[in-house]
Amino acid sequence: MSAFAQHDAIAADLPSADALDRSLRDASPAEVIATALKTVGRDRLALVSSFGTESAALLKVMADVDPAIPVVFLDTGWLFAETLSYRDALTEILGLTDVRSIKPLEETLSREDPNRELWFSDPDACCRIRKVEPLARALKPFAAWINGRKRFQGGLRSDIAVVEQDGARLKFNPFANVSREEIETIFKSAKLPPHPLVASGYLSVGCMPCSSRAASGEDARAGRWRGRGKTECGIHTIAAS
Template identity: 50%
Template sequence: MPLDEPGRLLAENSSSAGGSAATTALRDRVAALNDQMRHHGATDVLRLALRAVPNLALVSSFGAESVALLHLAAMVNRDLPVLFIDTQMLFAETLVYQQELAERLGLRRVHILRAADIADQDPAGTLHQRDPDACCALRKSAPLDAALADFDGWITGRKRFQSGTRAALEFFEVEDGTGRIKVNPLARWAPQDVQAYMTENRLPRHPLVAQGYPSIGCAPCTSPVAPGEDARAGRWRDQSKEECGIHFVNGKMVRTGADS
């Protein structure tokens, strides 16, 4: 069976959900996709993903570097579903940027996700102060998990250089616990690649980048970064936390497909 045959990559896995043979077969196919793309770039990875995974969405924070992947996606297919999580604690600048960027790139299917039970679970809006993991789970992971239930896979903007938990990131990976495929077209991009792409294509930057925010999340948990600091040093500053949790399944980081 061709690796990129539409609609077939997940079919056998879903027909015998939970079966070890089906899971092994899916992981083998994902490994083959990675091997096929070993010497290819982000655009080729994205095009192959759209052929190989029958029902795919792109998840974007519309953050500091998001415009690069969103622009690539718009060049390939402007009807690709884009999922944006409004945690209701984002910077006002992010909300404005999201609307302006989606319009500029001509993205036709942007879905804004919000948690339904914030008023019950975090009525004072202070959960992030006492339990940031629970806050991320409530405001980000839960609405995203609900939305992704309708998809066979999702595209992320993660890159190897961003943190230690992403150092071994591959283009394609199997998400443990769900059987979904995660696609990381920019996995091998370095910081200078991102900057060069945005400059060459004259893409609009998130306004907070110029104010010292090279990585942007929710307002209460994001601070400016000083010269020489790691780009993500302002995320959950002075805490051991590195990830918001949307890339975890059952409390474990999902990283590298068969090796995760």
């Protein structure tokens, strides 16, 4: 099936993203996820999670709606060991039944990053082969996906909608309207464990070479790609086809 035919097949029976966004503008995160589930069905819905510092809150809300919703985790080959352990711990704690760890293709890594230095010379290219391309591959069976971006994170995220059109798919942002305090409340009420690196000063955790501790008063994502003028890996700025 050609890319255009696949786009048409996915999008043919989907409602308008704008209409869904209007109807869910003031909805709770649980209501957004429940609507996504009702709209496309479990087999065509995925939640994409980094299992980062705030991920447990969204995963908890999802698990309360349906713990069998597929969870896509991008194992880039550059993640902290603590993140991999956290993934396993949260999967067990929340009773998640379908966590899929997606890795870059070995042939792509051998061809484009044989010395594992691409993160330094061209971080955008590194993100492309380790995150963007694997995610596009992982999302092919799905008509919609859920992610954890929040407006309070600022930058390109400051005005995100609750529901967006993402290529052929719908993208649901259940936490678009939540505050940092609301996320902390979810952690406390559910007694969720923090990411192991939070205690070391990491407020946002991605790949090991491109994550650093944030200083007091800095934005939570200041430690990502520090000094690079880069704020996104690309999975939210390039529509997955």
